[in-house]
Amino acid sequence: MGLSRIAQSVGESATLKLNELAAALVQRGEPVLHLGGGEPKSKAPAQALASAAALLATGEVRYAPPDGIPSLKRAILAYTEEFYGRLAAPENVMASGGAKQAIMVCLQAILNPGEEVVYPAPYWVSYPQMVSLVGGVGVPVHAADGGFVPRLRDIEQKVGPSTRAVILNSPNNPSGVLYPRDLVAEVVDLCERRGLWLIMDDIYHRLVFAGQKPVSSWELASDRSETSKLVLINGVSKQYAMTGFRIGWAVGSRALIAAMTKIQGQQTSGPSTLSTPAAVGALKEAHSDVESLRATLESNRDLMVEHLRSFNRVVVRPPDGTFYCFPDFGAYNKTSAELARFVLEKARVITVPGVEFGMDSHLRLSFCGSAGEIREGIDRMKWALDPGAPAEIEIGGRRLRRDWV
Numbered sequence: 001m002g003l004s005r006i007a008q009s010v011g012e013s014a015t016l017k018l019n020e021l022a023a024a025l026v027q028r029g030e031p032v033l034h035l036g037g038g039e040p041k042s043k044a045p046a047q048a049l050a051s052a053a054a055l056l057a058t059g060e061v062r063y064a065p066p067d068g069i070p071s072l073k074r075a076i077l078a079y080t081e082e083f084y085g086r087l088a089a090p091e092n093v094m095a096s097g098g099a100k101q102a103i104m105v106c107l108q109a110i111l112n113p114g115e116e117v118v119y120p121a122p123y124w125v126s127y128p129q130m131v132s133l134v135g136g137v138g139v140p141v142h143a144a145d146g147g148f149v150p151r152l153r154d155i156e157q158k159v160g161p162s163t164r165a166v167i168l169n170s171p172n173n174p175s176g177v178l179y180p181r182d183l184v185a186e187v188v189d190l191c192e193r194r195g196l197w198l199i200m201d202d203i204y205h206r207l208v209f210a211g212q213k214p215v216s217s218w219e220l221a222s223d224r225s226e227t228s229k230l231v232l233i234n235g236v237s238k239q240y241a242m243t244g245f246r247i248g249w250a251v252g253s254r255a256l257i258a259a260m261t262k263i264q265g266q267q268t269s270g271p272s273t274l275s276t277p278a279a280v281g282a283l284k285e286a287h288s289d290v291e292s293l294r295a296t297l298e299s300n301r302d303l304m305v306e307h308l309r310s311f312n313r314v315v316v317r318p319p320d321g322t323f324y325c326f327p328d329f330g331a332y333n334k335t336s337a338e339l340a341r342f343v344l345e346k347a348r349v350i351t352v353p354g355v356e357f358g359m360d361s362h363l364r365l366s367f368c369g370s371a372g373e374i375r376e377g378i379d380r381m382k383w384a385l386d387p388g389a390p391a392e393i394e395i396g397g398r399r400l401r402r403d404w405v
């Protein structure tokens with residue numbers, strides 16, 4: 001059909017595919033429960049909405065600088081100082097159409113074809129695709145103990161002559177693991193020693209539980225000058241429940257940000273002018289919204305973990321943060337894709353197969369929905385999978401009997 005090699009090689013996002021399937025089932029009137037989603041259900045902060053509405057009311061929504069308007073940059077700089085202890089300049093900041101675009105443009109600015117990017121597994125589904133869109137090669141690192149936290153040695157073993165960058169996402173999508181401060185410090189040091197870029201994807205960093213605090217990689221770095229190759233990625237999507245506004249950012253050296261701004265300027269001319277005041281409103285004034293979302297997620301996590309523990313054969317590690325849990329269903333002797341399909345067909349529950357995150361036998365379950373959805377979703381899964389569960393259940397007003405286990 002004349003499509004490029006890149007177009008043919010890039011896979012569709014599994015999460016988006018599932019969202020489409022869920023929408024189709026809902027349209028058919030099926031009682032689908034969505035434990036696969038990747039966004040908080042709360043409303044965007046009032047301050048964000050008011051700021052965007054004020055700009056909209058002027059009727060003058062124009063082009064803006066490709067790296068972000070000054071007030072957004074100021075808000076990002078204040079955020080960076082507060083949460084990372086980094087005093088940066090406007091030239092160290094590029095706002096973008098979501099953290100995803102900030103990471104993508106960063107990869108375009110640092111990678112040559114064939115060069116490698118190392119990241120721990122399980123990893124966000126998009127990293128391998130984004131790296132290959134730039135012509136690079138994604139190199140996942142699996143922890144030697146089969147868990148979610150690699151040792152420095154596991155990571156270092158994957159670093160070779162073609163490695164250009166490491167990506168760390170903490171707390172992690174999909175495992176919810178917050179990498180220990182010591183590991184982050186070791187990876188910062190490794191990257192400094194080997195001259196590698198370190199992309200810290202901190203999009204969930206304030207959504208952490210049990211009094212844990214986000215780790216500031218910047219404070220662990222020994223090079224805090226303009227030669228630093230540490231790139232801080234963040235955004236408003238998750239912590240402020242503003243996924244549709246598409247505002248994220250990168251903070252890095254002036255040289256990197258200048259290169260990224262050049263690239264972004266040719267691609268999209270920067271983030272939407274209408275969304276930027278909304279992000280400024282959120283960053284400046286919506287602190288209590290983040291805390292209230294965080295507290296709700298913590299109680300949802302407790303509920304999900306408690307329900308999962310009632311399964312006989314599921315291994316669950318309580319997530320430290322995010323809104324995802326990544327239990328191991330390996331005892332069911334199915335691949336994660338088979339298991340996700342089975343759970344959808346039998347119990348009408350949407351989950352995301354672990355294979356998409358580099359760890360088959362797991363399923364990613366989101367706890368960003370309501371307590372009722374979490375309870376019912378896990379109960380339905382238990383009915384479908386666990387021979388110890390009662391054989392009958394009511395789903396969408398219909399009484400169903402399990403006759404397969």
Ligand SMILES: Cc1ncc(COP(=O)(O)O)c(C=O)c1O
Nearest residue numbers: 098099100124173203235237248
């Ligand atoms: C680990 C991770 N990084 C980045 C993103 C993208 O965030 P944004 O909506 O700001 O593009 C996501 C979204 O799911 C994510 O899970």
